[in-house]
Amino acid sequence: MTMNFAYYIGCAAQQTQKEADWAAEAVCEELGIKLHRMKKATCCGAVSLRETKPAFALAVAARIFVEAEEMGMDIATICNTCLQTLSQANHRLKNDDELLDSINEVLKKSGVAPYKGTVKIKHLAWVMVDDVEADVLKSKIKKPLNGLRVAPFYGCHSLRPAEIFEAEAGEKAKHLETLIELMGGNPVRFDGRDKCCGFHVMLSDAKEMRQMVFNNTTSAKEAGADVMITPCTLCDMAMGSYQGIAEKSVGKKVGLPEMNFAQLLGCAMGLDEKRLGLNRLHVSPRPQLVARGVL
Template identity: 65%
Template structure:
């Protein structure tokens, strides 16, 4: 199978969560996954645009998808919200030909190549766990996690709505759990692994958002987690950089190291220089050292 994709990291990975992008590129390169830049791609518009200006949101998604399709490649991302937004639009384009015709009319007027709805949208996590033989991934692990207890935080936008995702994704997804085991760690089961991180209510209700962060992190830590990983740069932002403010809301210390899934893979593959651990708000270095990994 040719692992050749148009790469859409999303806005957060280009700005505040750059460590996720750097780690993802390093891990992909090590595993033989080719990620092609999308120089004309813009923000996907996320949920806010889809809710306020749905037709505009579809046109933005179609333009992004068309750029990937023009190169003859499926699209891969490392952001759950980008994943859901583009997958939702792609699902509609593939099942509603009249809608696709209308959106393509808009694209043509703007001088953009019409989208033929011939490609798929994937998460890089899915590519690594579903399209590469486990033995190949395991062979790249030079620093196995030695039973490190890792809390998988899936978030919600790569799980729901289930009907737009491939059968291996959706509500019953286990990609993070399988990845943790593959790297030599122990997945931690806890209430909150498939809940919302709170990012999308950050502006409308900051107290509730921070309470959500605290609940998810504390549930994981109380279940024995030493670190937490997510497959989403927006979840990284919430569960990592907002832990401090969340502690103030609930009046409890959390101090749970949180990192992007690609960063943990980079550590296990001996690519520490690309892992960006120094950019994290709660360092995982002590937890890794206790296991003899750091």
């Protein structure tokens, strides 16, 4: 049975983290999930717009929801920050009729249809676990991970505040561990699992951001991880792209391969590594994957 989602790709996956988008499309094609790109969607506004112009941020989010309603689909995304931003707006609009009415008045002035409050916001990792039958997903695993030790780095924006999300979050979150086990890997429990990646202080406090990256990757490496996966393009950028910069800043080597969860899932499905963008990763996971017979 084909599942259809309005695909809210986010800014990072369209620019710096294109491999996460490629991998998402590839694994969804294997699973019969159709990601329909939202042609009119804007940037979610993230934390900055939400804090400085809250009413405007809600209107921006509502406009995105209206597009999904017009498509007749729920929204799926691969960015934790987009997930949190849109989920928080959706939670407020669905639980405050007066607020919804006032935001719809703003939309009306812009020639946009009113938001009816019918859309759900999901992370693609949730779709894989909650909406795809485990037996179906397991049947697509052609190259099991054979015990590969995988550190699931959730980041913070897909976990907190738990009450705004459409799936289990907070301390109960286990989507990544479930996927790792279905792929034949061993989830590694480590201290940085639910910490912030540091992306959002990259410009305001570069030194602190690099220390956060170093602490999280070191925590996973010392716990025995072969690779780390994240569900977020911004976490990918921080933990992968900035890992080398963090090493130089702290003066110690980590060398932990980091990849998007969809990339590792694609590897386990036996998909072409170039299609998954493995060549774009800053610390290659090829040695670890070859050693386990995945590549």
